[in-house]
Amino acid sequence: MVNDNRAVDADTISWAGGGRAHRSAAVVIERYGLLFMLVIMTVAFAILPTSGEAFRSVANVQALLANQAVGLVVALALLFPMAAGFLDFSVGAVSATACVVAATSMSRFGLPVWAAIALALAAGVLVGTLLGLLVARFSMNPFIATLGMATLLGGAIFAYTDGRQITKDISAGLTDLGSLTWFGVPRIVLASAMVAVVVWFLMGQTPLGRYLFAVGSNATAARLVGVNVMRIQLVSFALSGLVASMAGVLLLARQGAATSDSGMSMLFPALTAVFLSTIVVDLGRPSVLGTVIGVLFVAVSVSGLTLVGAPSWVSQVFNGAALLMAVGLASVGRKGVAIHR
Template structure:
């Protein structure tokens, strides 16, 4: 007898409502989970800002305009280095040379200003051309000659670090840096550091190029599946080569900003700038535009680390907290990136 038929005593049998199909539940939960994953890092950043702003031990100092301006100015160079790293990574490569290229261009600009006596615009232009040339050489090695990217970029970073030390002898170049350049790194416009404004303009231009031009779309197509991109007409070798040239150019600009911010060129080999940038770019793949590096996600990640370190320092944390936090954030970023890739492959 059917469950919908009446029984012999005239009482209708209870009808059991069918349970929702599992796929329907997953489909309903999917958008919510996806939205949470996209904005989780943003929510963490907002929560940390609120926490450090209201804690009695750090609140007044953390909220002060001086601290906000310092955070913005201090992260301008790091953000620009991270953006330089974005272009090769969008095409599927890690470029471990961006920190060294940045440091090299800083030394080149300082040497041209203090020792060669070149005008500021010309010295800046030459420094940026040096960065673009370094990117071009890397692009030829990797995209044209098919050299392993890890070996090529790490070898280039080591080579440039050695050249920096050979030229500077481990000393700073401090004389002859014009005030018009150092003012860029120290002064503000309408309460916002000039160097932060310039970094924001670089970020906005990079966002437009990567998200709204054929070159940007081709970068992500190659990073996703180079063979498929070639089949639809993308000139893979040329685009990969250009990604390194653009990266070197942006790293050259970062070198000029570094000189403006510090007021001197040091013998730093650039590794101290590489790992925070790498952390930010990897974290950008798990926020906003899930699964791929993005300018907006990199900005969020840069300031997540900056706010954390600033807040912990104001709470009295020792000096080693910054490097430890950077290292931990890098490990977390790599772990989440691997997990996301595994889920994508299973689906």
């Protein structure tokens, strides 16, 4: 009888251990599935006869990374308000505005590059702070406030530039940042990586990051434990404006000119990357590492599909499909996290 009990216990322990192993494997797949897909696609496009040679060339890798540097920083700007429970649809327009401010400061007023960059960053902080006041202080609907600001800024950019580019007297040092490399790595990629590290530190290693997520998770509970919810919400938009304006400076460095573009074309890839970040690594939460993976996932997919002969419209279709997939999976992921909790 004792032996039978021991056998049953052994079977139970074995089943439990197998269940834990199964759950552990499922968690790994769930948390890193998008990363696995990125690696698989990269390898596939690198070895396919139609795309392999061009895809794995140094020139293509450098161009792919450099072209995504600005988009990554725009996506990083979304993280602060998203952690606090908001979507900021103005980040693309703020980036475009900062680009025009920096270019105008050098071209029209002859300011040195450091002063032009400072004015561009100040413009971003000003817009972000204004949005923070509208949303946090005056309880304006964030969708309406940020979309309205994006529309306003886009109109102001077109009115000022009259649809023309600003190319005169742009600092050579700034354009070198967007076009040259250091030891084979595009300088603009290193600059965006530095921004990513700072955002990661603020969101993951400081009390500010914990307050942001606390407010975004449950503002009422955060207020009850002493968090100044209004201040945190305002700061989230101000930081979003600051990072978005950094993207605008990098955009000027990359293009060598400021255009009349409203910046909306940068918004949707950034949204896609941020929503994808919530289904990888830190499930249910936007994260810097997840955003980097999301940006690379879309960039590698579009680049590879283009090289294998996909038509020119594939980029827009893929971005739209990826955004829908990311929003849907993020919604399912949040429900799953809530159930587990």
